[in-house]
Amino acid sequence: MSWMSTDVLLAIAVGVLKAIVILLAAVLSGAFLTVVERRLLGLWQDRYGPNRVGIFGSAQLIADMIKIFFKEDWIPPFADRKLFVLAPAIAFASLLLSFLIIPITPTWGVADLNIGILFFFAMAGINVYAVLFGGYASANKYALIGAMRASAQTLSYEVFMGLSLMGIVAMTGSFNMRDIVNGQEGLWFIVPQFFGFLTFLIAGVAVTHRAPFDQPEAEQEIADGYHVEYSSMKFGMFFIGEYVGIVLVSALLTTLFLGGWHGPLLPPIVWFLLKTAFFIMLFILARAALPRPRYDRVMQFGWKFCLPLTLINLLVTGVVVLLTA
Amino acid sequence: MEIAFYLAGLVAIVATFRVITHTNAVHALLYLIISLMAVAVVFYSLGAPFAAALEVIVYAGAIMVLFVFVVMMLNLGNQTAHQERSWLAPRIWVGPSIMAALLLGVLVFSFWHGGSIGTISGEELGAKEVGTRMFGPYILAVELAAMLLLAALITASHIGRNDEPQLERDMNEREQRVPAGNDEGGRA
Numbered sequence: 001m002s003w004m005s006t007d008v009l010l011a012i013a014v015g016v017l018k019a020i021v022i023l024l025a026a027v028l029s030g031a032f033l034t035v036v037e038r039r040l041l042g043l044w045q046d047r048y049g050p051n052r053v054g055i056f057g058s059a060q061l062i063a064d065m066i067k068i069f070f071k072e073d074w075i076p077p078f079a080d081r082k083l084f085v086l087a088p089a090i091a092f093a094s095l096l097l098s099f100l101i102i103p104i105t106p107t108w109g110v111a112d113l114n115i116g117i118l119f120f121f122a123m124a125g126i127n128v129y130a131v132l133f134g135g136y137a138s139a140n141k142y143a144l145i146g147a148m149r150a151s152a153q154t155l156s157y158e159v160f161m162g163l164s165l166m167g168i169v170a171m172t173g174s175f176n177m178r179d180i181v182n183g184q185e186g187l188w189f190i191v192p193q194f195f196g197f198l199t200f201l202i203a204g205v206a207v208t209h210r211a212p213f214d215q216p217e218a219e220q221e222i223a224d225g226y227h228v229e230y231s232s233m234k235f236g237m238f239f240i241g242e243y244v245g246i247v248l249v250s251a252l253l254t255t256l257f258l259g260g261w262h263g264p265l266l267p268p269i270v271w272f273l274l275k276t277a278f279f280i281m282l283f284i285l286a287r288a289a290l291p292r293p294r295y296d297r298v299m300q301f302g303w304k305f306c307l308p309l310t311l312i313n314l315l316v317t318g319v320v321v322l323l324t325a
Numbered sequence: 326m327e328i329a330f331y332l333a334g335l336v337a338i339v340a341t342f343r344v345i346t347h348t349n350a351v352h353a354l355l356y357l358i359i360s361l362m363a364v365a366v367v368f369y370s371l372g373a374p375f376a377a378a379l380e381v382i383v384y385a386g387a388i389m390v391l392f393v394f395v396v397m398m399l400n401l402g403n404q405t406a407h408q409e410r411s412w413l414a415p416r417i418w419v420g421p422s423i424m425a426a427l428l429l430g431v432l433v434f435s436f437w438h439g440g441s442i443g444t445i446s447g448e449e450l451g452a453k454e455v456g457t458r459m460f461g462p463y464i465l466a467v468e469l470a471a472m473l474l475l476a477a478l479i480t481a482s483h484i485g486r487n488d489e490p491q492l493e494r495d496m497n498e499r500e501q502r503v504p505a506g507n508d509e510g511g512r513a
Binding site: 129 | 352
Protein backbone atom coordinates (compact mmCIF):
# COMPACT_ATOMS: atom_id res chain seq x y z
CA MET A 1 0.00 0.00 0.00
CA SER A 2 2.74 2.46 -0.94
CA TRP A 3 0.34 4.82 -2.79
CA MET A 4 -1.56 5.43 0.43
CA SER A 5 0.71 8.15 1.75
CA THR A 6 -0.44 10.40 4.58
CA ASP A 7 -1.39 13.17 2.11
CA VAL A 8 -3.74 10.88 0.26
CA LEU A 9 -5.25 9.59 3.49
CA LEU A 10 -5.75 13.15 4.72
CA ALA A 11 -7.43 14.14 1.45
CA ILE A 12 -9.73 11.13 1.71
CA ALA A 13 -10.62 11.98 5.31
CA VAL A 14 -11.39 15.60 4.42
CA GLY A 15 -13.47 14.48 1.44
CA VAL A 16 -15.48 12.05 3.56
CA LEU A 17 -15.99 14.72 6.21
CA LYS A 18 -17.26 17.20 3.60
CA ALA A 19 -19.61 14.57 2.20
CA ILE A 20 -21.02 13.87 5.69
CA VAL A 21 -21.53 17.59 6.32
CA ILE A 22 -23.36 17.99 3.01
CA LEU A 23 -25.48 14.90 3.74
CA LEU A 24 -26.45 16.17 7.18
CA ALA A 25 -27.17 19.65 5.84
CA ALA A 26 -29.44 18.20 3.16
CA VAL A 27 -31.38 16.00 5.60
CA LEU A 28 -31.68 18.71 8.24
CA SER A 29 -32.81 21.37 5.78
CA GLY A 30 -35.37 18.88 4.48
CA ALA A 31 -36.60 18.25 8.01
CA PHE A 32 -36.72 21.94 8.90
CA LEU A 33 -38.66 22.68 5.74
CA THR A 34 -41.62 20.68 7.07
CA VAL A 35 -42.08 23.38 9.71
CA VAL A 36 -40.92 26.35 7.63
CA GLU A 37 -43.42 25.43 4.94
CA ARG A 38 -46.36 25.33 7.35
CA ARG A 39 -45.37 28.68 8.85
CA LEU A 40 -44.99 30.29 5.42
CA LEU A 41 -48.24 28.78 4.16
CA GLY A 42 -49.90 30.30 7.21
CA LEU A 43 -48.35 33.69 6.44
CA TRP A 44 -49.42 33.66 2.79
CA GLN A 45 -52.89 32.31 3.52
CA ASP A 46 -53.49 34.88 6.27
CA ARG A 47 -53.52 32.53 9.25
CA TYR A 48 -51.04 31.61 12.00
CA GLY A 49 -49.73 28.13 11.28
CA PRO A 50 -47.92 26.19 14.03
CA ASN A 51 -46.69 28.92 16.42
CA ARG A 52 -47.15 27.35 19.87
CA VAL A 53 -44.03 25.25 20.49
CA GLY A 54 -40.95 27.32 21.31
CA ILE A 55 -40.35 30.87 20.15
CA PHE A 56 -42.52 31.50 17.06
CA GLY A 57 -43.03 27.75 16.73
CA SER A 58 -39.32 27.09 16.25
CA ALA A 59 -39.37 23.88 18.30
CA GLN A 60 -42.26 22.41 16.35
CA LEU A 61 -39.83 20.17 14.46
CA ILE A 62 -38.67 18.50 17.69
CA ALA A 63 -42.27 17.93 18.75
CA ASP A 64 -43.07 16.43 15.34
CA MET A 65 -40.03 14.18 15.43
CA ILE A 66 -40.82 12.88 18.92
CA LYS A 67 -44.37 12.17 17.81
CA ILE A 68 -43.39 10.44 14.58
CA PHE A 69 -40.73 8.27 16.26
CA PHE A 70 -43.04 7.04 19.00
CA LYS A 71 -45.98 6.18 16.80
CA GLU A 72 -46.73 2.52 16.25
CA ASP A 73 -44.80 1.18 13.27
CA TRP A 74 -47.68 -0.68 11.71
CA ILE A 75 -47.36 -2.94 8.68
CA PRO A 76 -50.76 -4.08 7.43
CA PRO A 77 -51.13 -7.90 7.47
CA PHE A 78 -52.26 -7.92 3.83
CA ALA A 79 -49.22 -5.91 2.68
CA ASP A 80 -46.24 -7.27 0.77
CA ARG A 81 -43.79 -6.89 3.67
CA LYS A 82 -40.48 -6.77 1.79
CA LEU A 83 -41.55 -4.19 -0.74
CA PHE A 84 -43.45 -2.25 1.92
CA VAL A 85 -40.25 -1.75 3.92
CA LEU A 86 -38.08 -1.20 0.86
CA ALA A 87 -40.18 1.58 -0.68
CA PRO A 88 -39.54 4.43 1.82
CA ALA A 89 -35.83 3.59 1.85
CA ILE A 90 -35.67 3.99 -1.93
CA ALA A 91 -37.65 7.24 -1.73
CA PHE A 92 -35.25 8.72 0.76
CA ALA A 93 -31.94 7.32 -0.48
CA SER A 94 -32.31 7.98 -4.20
CA LEU A 95 -32.97 11.69 -3.69
CA LEU A 96 -30.26 12.03 -1.07
CA LEU A 97 -27.72 10.34 -3.35
CA SER A 98 -28.36 12.98 -6.01
CA PHE A 99 -26.73 15.59 -3.76
CA LEU A 100 -23.51 13.82 -4.73
CA ILE A 101 -23.22 15.76 -7.97
CA ILE A 102 -24.06 19.26 -6.75
CA PRO A 103 -21.03 21.56 -6.56
CA ILE A 104 -21.76 23.91 -3.67
CA THR A 105 -18.68 26.13 -3.76
CA PRO A 106 -15.44 25.94 -5.79
CA THR A 107 -13.95 23.74 -3.03
CA TRP A 108 -17.05 22.01 -1.63
CA GLY A 109 -18.93 19.18 -3.25
CA VAL A 110 -18.99 15.41 -2.91
CA ALA A 111 -18.11 14.00 -6.33
CA ASP A 112 -16.95 15.55 -9.57
CA LEU A 113 -18.54 13.11 -12.00
CA ASN A 114 -18.14 13.43 -15.74
CA ILE A 115 -21.65 12.12 -16.26
CA GLY A 116 -22.95 14.74 -13.76
CA ILE A 117 -26.54 15.49 -14.72
CA LEU A 118 -27.11 11.96 -16.01
CA PHE A 119 -26.52 10.68 -12.48
CA PHE A 120 -29.40 12.85 -11.27
CA PHE A 121 -31.64 11.50 -14.04
CA ALA A 122 -30.71 7.95 -13.08
CA MET A 123 -31.57 8.60 -9.44
CA ALA A 124 -34.83 10.33 -10.40
CA GLY A 125 -35.63 7.23 -12.46
CA ILE A 126 -34.96 4.94 -9.50
CA ASN A 127 -37.07 7.18 -7.28
CA VAL A 128 -40.19 6.19 -9.27
CA TYR A 129 -39.97 2.70 -7.77
CA ALA A 130 -40.44 4.07 -4.27
CA VAL A 131 -43.90 5.28 -5.15
CA LEU A 132 -44.68 2.32 -7.37
CA PHE A 133 -43.66 -0.33 -4.82
CA GLY A 134 -45.15 1.67 -1.94
CA GLY A 135 -48.50 1.76 -3.71
CA TYR A 136 -48.37 -1.87 -4.80
CA ALA A 137 -47.16 -3.29 -1.46
CA SER A 138 -49.89 -1.48 0.48
CA ALA A 139 -52.56 -3.57 -1.32
CA ASN A 140 -54.91 -0.65 -1.00
CA LYS A 141 -57.06 0.81 -3.78
CA TYR A 142 -56.21 4.42 -3.01
CA ALA A 143 -52.53 3.65 -2.72
CA LEU A 144 -52.59 1.78 -6.02
CA ILE A 145 -54.34 4.64 -7.81
CA GLY A 146 -51.84 7.08 -6.30
CA ALA A 147 -48.92 4.92 -7.39
CA MET A 148 -50.31 4.64 -10.92
CA ARG A 149 -50.77 8.35 -11.17
CA ALA A 150 -47.35 9.09 -9.73
CA SER A 151 -45.46 6.70 -11.98
CA ALA A 152 -47.26 7.80 -15.15
CA GLN A 153 -46.77 11.45 -14.25
CA THR A 154 -43.12 11.05 -13.30
CA LEU A 155 -42.30 9.07 -16.44
CA SER A 156 -43.98 11.67 -18.66
CA TYR A 157 -42.28 14.59 -16.99
CA GLU A 158 -38.87 12.93 -16.86
CA VAL A 159 -38.89 12.73 -20.66
CA PHE A 160 -38.82 16.47 -21.13
CA MET A 161 -36.89 17.11 -17.93
CA GLY A 162 -33.96 15.44 -19.64
CA LEU A 163 -34.53 17.33 -22.87
CA SER A 164 -34.87 20.68 -21.09
CA LEU A 165 -31.28 20.43 -19.83
CA MET A 166 -29.78 19.29 -23.13
CA GLY A 167 -29.63 22.94 -24.24
CA ILE A 168 -27.23 23.65 -21.37
CA VAL A 169 -25.23 20.53 -22.19
CA ALA A 170 -24.97 21.67 -25.82
CA MET A 171 -23.78 25.13 -24.74
CA THR A 172 -21.14 23.92 -22.27
CA GLY A 173 -20.28 20.73 -24.14
CA SER A 174 -20.21 18.73 -20.93
CA PHE A 175 -22.45 16.86 -18.48
CA ASN A 176 -20.13 17.84 -15.65
CA MET A 177 -21.78 20.12 -13.11
CA ARG A 178 -18.61 22.09 -12.36
CA ASP A 179 -18.08 22.79 -16.05
CA ILE A 180 -21.67 24.00 -16.25
CA VAL A 181 -21.23 26.36 -13.29
CA ASN A 182 -17.96 27.67 -14.69
CA GLY A 183 -19.64 28.18 -18.07
CA GLN A 184 -21.98 30.71 -16.44
CA GLU A 185 -19.34 33.14 -15.22
CA GLY A 186 -20.32 35.84 -17.71
CA LEU A 187 -24.01 35.15 -18.17
CA TRP A 188 -26.31 32.89 -16.18
CA PHE A 189 -27.99 30.21 -18.26
CA ILE A 190 -31.42 31.44 -17.22
CA VAL A 191 -31.09 34.11 -19.94
CA PRO A 192 -30.11 32.09 -23.04
CA GLN A 193 -31.98 28.99 -21.81
CA PHE A 194 -35.12 30.63 -20.47
CA PHE A 195 -37.49 28.01 -21.88
CA GLY A 196 -35.19 25.28 -20.61
CA PHE A 197 -35.42 26.90 -17.18
CA LEU A 198 -39.23 27.07 -17.26
CA THR A 199 -39.68 23.48 -18.38
CA PHE A 200 -37.09 22.16 -15.91
CA LEU A 201 -38.82 24.05 -13.10
CA ILE A 202 -42.17 22.53 -14.05
CA ALA A 203 -40.69 19.06 -14.43
CA GLY A 204 -38.89 19.42 -11.10
CA VAL A 205 -42.15 20.27 -9.34
CA ALA A 206 -43.90 17.36 -11.05
CA VAL A 207 -41.18 14.81 -10.29
CA THR A 208 -41.22 15.67 -6.57
CA HIS A 209 -45.07 15.50 -6.64
CA ARG A 210 -45.45 18.98 -5.23
CA ALA A 211 -48.51 21.19 -5.61
CA PRO A 212 -49.85 21.96 -8.20
CA PHE A 213 -48.66 18.57 -9.50
CA ASP A 214 -49.57 16.56 -6.39
CA GLN A 215 -52.37 14.48 -7.94
CA PRO A 216 -50.63 11.26 -6.79
CA GLU A 217 -51.24 12.27 -3.18
CA ALA A 218 -54.38 14.34 -3.58
CA GLU A 219 -55.91 13.93 -0.13
CA GLN A 220 -59.40 15.02 -1.18
CA GLU A 221 -59.66 12.44 -3.97
CA ILE A 222 -57.52 9.44 -3.03
CA ALA A 223 -56.76 9.92 0.67
CA ASP A 224 -53.04 10.73 0.34
CA GLY A 225 -52.35 8.19 -2.37
CA TYR A 226 -49.41 5.84 -2.22
CA HIS A 227 -48.43 6.35 1.42
CA VAL A 228 -51.90 6.01 2.93
CA GLU A 229 -50.97 2.72 4.69
CA TYR A 230 -47.67 4.01 6.06
CA SER A 231 -47.17 5.13 9.63
CA SER A 232 -44.43 6.20 12.01
CA MET A 233 -40.93 6.66 10.61
CA LYS A 234 -41.70 4.90 7.32
CA PHE A 235 -44.19 7.65 6.60
CA GLY A 236 -41.60 10.08 7.96
CA MET A 237 -39.11 8.93 5.33
CA PHE A 238 -41.60 9.54 2.52
CA PHE A 239 -42.47 12.88 4.09
CA ILE A 240 -38.91 14.13 4.66
CA GLY A 241 -37.93 12.60 1.31
CA GLU A 242 -40.36 14.92 -0.42
CA TYR A 243 -38.75 17.94 1.22
CA VAL A 244 -35.26 16.65 0.44
CA GLY A 245 -36.53 16.49 -3.15
CA ILE A 246 -37.50 20.16 -2.98
CA VAL A 247 -34.07 21.11 -1.66
CA LEU A 248 -32.46 18.97 -4.35
CA VAL A 249 -34.42 20.47 -7.25
CA SER A 250 -33.83 23.99 -5.88
CA ALA A 251 -30.09 23.32 -5.61
CA LEU A 252 -30.08 21.91 -9.16
CA LEU A 253 -31.95 24.95 -10.50
CA THR A 254 -29.39 27.16 -8.77
CA THR A 255 -26.44 25.25 -10.19
CA LEU A 256 -27.79 24.86 -13.69
CA PHE A 257 -29.54 28.15 -14.35
CA LEU A 258 -28.57 30.75 -11.74
CA GLY A 259 -24.80 30.39 -11.93
CA GLY A 260 -24.33 28.28 -8.79
CA TRP A 261 -21.93 30.00 -6.41
CA HIS A 262 -21.21 32.94 -8.73
CA GLY A 263 -22.20 36.38 -7.50
CA PRO A 264 -20.66 39.69 -6.46
CA LEU A 265 -19.38 40.70 -2.99
CA LEU A 266 -20.70 37.85 -0.83
CA PRO A 267 -18.74 34.58 -0.41
CA PRO A 268 -19.73 31.70 -2.75
CA ILE A 269 -21.47 29.61 -0.09
CA VAL A 270 -23.79 32.51 0.82
CA TRP A 271 -24.76 33.02 -2.81
CA PHE A 272 -25.47 29.33 -3.27
CA LEU A 273 -27.64 29.17 -0.14
CA LEU A 274 -29.50 32.39 -1.01
CA LYS A 275 -30.36 31.22 -4.50
CA THR A 276 -31.41 27.77 -3.27
CA ALA A 277 -33.57 29.33 -0.55
CA PHE A 278 -35.20 31.52 -3.19
CA PHE A 279 -36.29 28.47 -5.20
CA ILE A 280 -37.48 26.67 -2.07
CA MET A 281 -39.67 29.69 -1.26
CA LEU A 282 -40.96 29.60 -4.83
CA PHE A 283 -41.98 25.95 -4.35
CA ILE A 284 -43.88 26.81 -1.18
CA LEU A 285 -45.48 29.89 -2.72
CA ALA A 286 -46.70 27.75 -5.62
CA ARG A 287 -48.39 25.43 -3.12
CA ALA A 288 -49.95 28.35 -1.29
CA ALA A 289 -51.21 30.10 -4.40
CA LEU A 290 -52.14 27.52 -7.04
CA PRO A 291 -55.10 25.12 -7.15
CA ARG A 292 -54.64 21.53 -8.26
CA PRO A 293 -55.49 20.89 -11.93
CA ARG A 294 -57.25 17.75 -13.12
CA TYR A 295 -55.01 14.73 -13.65
CA ASP A 296 -55.61 14.34 -17.40
CA ARG A 297 -54.88 18.04 -17.89
CA VAL A 298 -51.53 17.57 -16.17
CA MET A 299 -50.62 14.74 -18.55
CA GLN A 300 -51.80 16.69 -21.60
CA PHE A 301 -49.84 19.75 -20.53
CA GLY A 302 -46.71 17.66 -20.21
CA TRP A 303 -46.90 15.84 -23.53
CA LYS A 304 -48.59 18.43 -25.74
CA PHE A 305 -47.04 21.65 -24.51
CA CYS A 306 -43.82 21.11 -22.55
CA LEU A 307 -42.33 18.34 -24.70
CA PRO A 308 -42.64 20.27 -28.01
CA LEU A 309 -41.36 23.41 -26.27
CA THR A 310 -38.22 21.65 -25.05
CA LEU A 311 -37.65 20.09 -28.48
CA ILE A 312 -37.88 23.51 -30.19
CA ASN A 313 -35.63 24.99 -27.50
CA LEU A 314 -33.04 22.27 -28.08
CA LEU A 315 -33.26 22.71 -31.86
CA VAL A 316 -32.76 26.48 -31.68
CA THR A 317 -29.93 26.10 -29.16
CA GLY A 318 -28.26 23.58 -31.45
CA VAL A 319 -28.48 25.92 -34.43
CA VAL A 320 -27.09 28.85 -32.42
CA VAL A 321 -24.25 26.77 -30.99
CA LEU A 322 -23.30 25.52 -34.46
CA LEU A 323 -23.44 29.01 -36.00
CA THR A 324 -21.35 30.64 -33.27
CA ALA A 325 -18.82 27.78 -33.02
CA MET B 326 -11.81 -1.78 -11.14
CA GLU B 327 -11.33 -5.49 -11.82
CA ILE B 328 -12.82 -6.36 -8.42
CA ALA B 329 -15.80 -4.10 -9.14
CA PHE B 330 -16.29 -5.78 -12.50
CA TYR B 331 -16.34 -9.31 -11.09
CA LEU B 332 -18.49 -8.38 -8.08
CA ALA B 333 -21.05 -6.59 -10.24
CA GLY B 334 -20.99 -9.43 -12.75
CA LEU B 335 -21.67 -11.92 -9.96
CA VAL B 336 -24.55 -9.81 -8.66
CA ALA B 337 -25.98 -9.59 -12.18
CA ILE B 338 -25.84 -13.37 -12.66
CA VAL B 339 -27.36 -14.17 -9.25
CA ALA B 340 -30.08 -11.53 -9.66
CA THR B 341 -30.97 -12.78 -13.14
CA PHE B 342 -31.12 -16.33 -11.80
CA ARG B 343 -33.56 -15.15 -9.13
CA VAL B 344 -35.68 -13.45 -11.83
CA ILE B 345 -36.24 -16.87 -13.37
CA THR B 346 -36.71 -18.85 -10.16
CA HIS B 347 -38.84 -16.38 -8.20
CA THR B 348 -42.54 -17.16 -8.19
CA ASN B 349 -43.83 -13.69 -7.30
CA ALA B 350 -43.88 -11.61 -10.48
CA VAL B 351 -43.25 -8.23 -8.84
CA HIS B 352 -40.37 -9.56 -6.73
CA ALA B 353 -38.90 -11.15 -9.86
CA LEU B 354 -39.03 -7.76 -11.56
CA LEU B 355 -37.27 -6.21 -8.56
CA TYR B 356 -34.44 -8.69 -9.13
CA LEU B 357 -34.41 -7.76 -12.81
CA ILE B 358 -33.97 -4.10 -11.85
CA ILE B 359 -31.05 -5.07 -9.61
CA SER B 360 -29.59 -7.10 -12.45
CA LEU B 361 -29.79 -4.11 -14.81
CA MET B 362 -28.12 -1.86 -12.25
CA ALA B 363 -25.38 -4.45 -11.78
CA VAL B 364 -24.86 -4.43 -15.55
CA ALA B 365 -24.58 -0.64 -15.33
CA VAL B 366 -21.79 -1.07 -12.77
CA VAL B 367 -20.14 -3.56 -15.13
CA PHE B 368 -20.20 -0.91 -17.87
CA TYR B 369 -18.81 1.65 -15.45
CA SER B 370 -15.97 -0.61 -14.37
CA LEU B 371 -15.14 -1.25 -18.04
CA GLY B 372 -14.67 2.52 -18.45
CA ALA B 373 -17.98 3.46 -20.07
CA PRO B 374 -19.73 5.77 -17.58
CA PHE B 375 -22.01 7.18 -20.29
CA ALA B 376 -23.33 3.74 -21.19
CA ALA B 377 -23.71 2.97 -17.47
CA ALA B 378 -25.79 6.11 -16.88
CA LEU B 379 -27.98 5.38 -19.90
CA GLU B 380 -28.45 1.78 -18.76
CA VAL B 381 -29.88 3.00 -15.45
CA ILE B 382 -31.92 5.86 -16.95
CA VAL B 383 -33.43 3.97 -19.87
CA TYR B 384 -33.64 0.35 -18.72
CA ALA B 385 -33.92 0.52 -14.93
CA GLY B 386 -35.61 3.93 -14.80
CA ALA B 387 -38.07 3.82 -17.67
CA ILE B 388 -38.60 0.43 -19.32
CA MET B 389 -38.73 -1.56 -16.09
CA VAL B 390 -41.21 0.93 -14.61
CA LEU B 391 -43.56 0.06 -17.46
CA PHE B 392 -42.99 -3.68 -16.80
CA VAL B 393 -43.83 -3.24 -13.12
CA PHE B 394 -46.78 -1.08 -14.12
CA VAL B 395 -48.25 -3.79 -16.35
CA VAL B 396 -47.70 -6.55 -13.79
CA MET B 397 -49.36 -4.38 -11.17
CA MET B 398 -52.33 -3.84 -13.46
CA LEU B 399 -52.72 -7.58 -14.08
CA ASN B 400 -52.80 -8.03 -10.29
CA LEU B 401 -51.57 -11.63 -10.29
CA GLY B 402 -52.57 -13.39 -7.11
CA ASN B 403 -51.37 -16.52 -5.33
CA GLN B 404 -52.76 -18.63 -8.16
CA THR B 405 -49.99 -17.53 -10.52
CA ALA B 406 -47.38 -18.24 -7.85
CA HIS B 407 -48.60 -21.88 -7.80
CA GLN B 408 -48.54 -21.95 -11.59
CA GLU B 409 -44.98 -20.61 -11.62
CA ARG B 410 -43.95 -23.21 -9.06
CA SER B 411 -45.35 -26.01 -11.18
CA TRP B 412 -43.42 -24.68 -14.17
CA LEU B 413 -40.22 -24.81 -12.15
CA ALA B 414 -40.47 -28.59 -11.61
CA PRO B 415 -37.08 -30.29 -12.17
CA ARG B 416 -38.22 -32.49 -15.04
CA ILE B 417 -38.94 -29.35 -17.05
CA TRP B 418 -35.66 -27.51 -16.57
CA VAL B 419 -33.15 -30.36 -16.22
CA GLY B 420 -32.88 -31.14 -19.96
CA PRO B 421 -32.34 -27.58 -21.23
CA SER B 422 -30.01 -26.86 -18.31
CA ILE B 423 -27.68 -29.75 -19.16
CA MET B 424 -27.48 -28.60 -22.78
CA ALA B 425 -26.90 -24.98 -21.77
CA ALA B 426 -24.22 -26.08 -19.29
CA LEU B 427 -22.47 -27.98 -22.09
CA LEU B 428 -22.49 -24.87 -24.28
CA LEU B 429 -21.18 -22.79 -21.37
CA GLY B 430 -18.40 -25.32 -20.85
CA VAL B 431 -17.38 -25.07 -24.50
CA LEU B 432 -17.46 -21.26 -24.32
CA VAL B 433 -15.33 -21.15 -21.16
CA PHE B 434 -12.90 -23.68 -22.65
CA SER B 435 -12.49 -21.66 -25.85
CA PHE B 436 -11.96 -18.47 -23.83
CA TRP B 437 -9.35 -20.28 -21.78
CA HIS B 438 -7.38 -21.30 -24.85
CA GLY B 439 -8.23 -18.34 -27.07
CA GLY B 440 -5.36 -16.30 -25.64
CA SER B 441 -6.34 -12.75 -26.50
CA ILE B 442 -8.37 -11.90 -23.42
CA GLY B 443 -8.63 -8.15 -22.97
CA THR B 444 -7.70 -6.63 -19.63
CA ILE B 445 -9.77 -4.13 -17.69
CA SER B 446 -7.81 -0.91 -17.75
CA GLY B 447 -10.52 1.41 -16.45
CA GLU B 448 -9.82 3.82 -19.29
CA GLU B 449 -12.75 6.20 -19.58
CA LEU B 450 -14.82 6.57 -22.73
CA GLY B 451 -16.79 9.80 -22.43
CA ALA B 452 -20.10 10.89 -23.90
CA LYS B 453 -18.36 12.96 -26.58
CA GLU B 454 -16.48 9.96 -28.01
CA VAL B 455 -19.68 7.91 -28.03
CA GLY B 456 -21.49 10.77 -29.83
CA THR B 457 -18.84 11.19 -32.53
CA ARG B 458 -18.87 7.44 -33.20
CA MET B 459 -22.66 7.35 -33.33
CA PHE B 460 -22.91 10.14 -35.87
CA GLY B 461 -19.75 9.09 -37.70
CA PRO B 462 -19.20 5.46 -38.68
CA TYR B 463 -22.45 4.19 -37.16
CA ILE B 464 -24.80 6.82 -38.61
CA LEU B 465 -26.68 4.16 -40.59
CA ALA B 466 -27.58 2.23 -37.44
CA VAL B 467 -28.77 5.43 -35.75
CA GLU B 468 -30.94 6.32 -38.75
CA LEU B 469 -32.41 2.82 -38.91
CA ALA B 470 -33.20 2.90 -35.19
CA ALA B 471 -34.83 6.30 -35.68
CA MET B 472 -37.00 4.89 -38.47
CA LEU B 473 -38.01 1.93 -36.30
CA LEU B 474 -38.97 4.28 -33.48
CA LEU B 475 -40.96 6.46 -35.88
CA ALA B 476 -42.89 3.40 -37.05
CA ALA B 477 -43.59 2.48 -33.42
CA LEU B 478 -44.71 6.04 -32.69
CA ILE B 479 -47.12 6.09 -35.63
CA THR B 480 -48.54 2.71 -34.62
CA ALA B 481 -49.00 3.81 -31.02
CA SER B 482 -50.70 7.06 -31.99
CA HIS B 483 -52.96 5.14 -34.41
CA ILE B 484 -54.00 2.65 -31.73
CA GLY B 485 -54.53 5.43 -29.21
CA ARG B 486 -56.56 7.51 -31.67
CA ASN B 487 -60.03 8.38 -30.59
CA ASP B 488 -62.31 9.90 -33.21
CA GLU B 489 -65.58 9.90 -31.34
CA PRO B 490 -66.19 12.40 -28.56
CA GLN B 491 -65.73 10.94 -25.09
CA LEU B 492 -69.41 10.83 -24.06
CA GLU B 493 -70.53 9.15 -27.27
CA ARG B 494 -67.82 6.53 -26.91
CA ASP B 495 -68.85 5.74 -23.35
CA MET B 496 -72.44 5.27 -24.50
CA ASN B 497 -71.41 2.96 -27.32
CA GLU B 498 -69.26 0.90 -25.01
CA ARG B 499 -72.10 0.51 -22.57
CA GLU B 500 -74.45 -0.63 -25.33
CA GLN B 501 -71.93 -3.17 -26.57
CA ARG B 502 -71.22 -4.52 -23.14
CA VAL B 503 -74.81 -5.42 -22.26
CA PRO B 504 -75.51 -8.04 -24.97
CA ALA B 505 -71.91 -9.27 -25.21
CA GLY B 506 -71.97 -10.41 -21.60
CA ASN B 507 -68.89 -12.30 -20.46
CA ASP B 508 -67.12 -12.15 -23.81
CA GLU B 509 -64.84 -9.30 -22.73
CA GLY B 510 -62.59 -11.46 -20.56
CA GLY B 511 -61.89 -13.85 -23.41
CA ARG B 512 -60.82 -11.08 -25.74
CA ALA B 513 -58.45 -9.53 -23.23
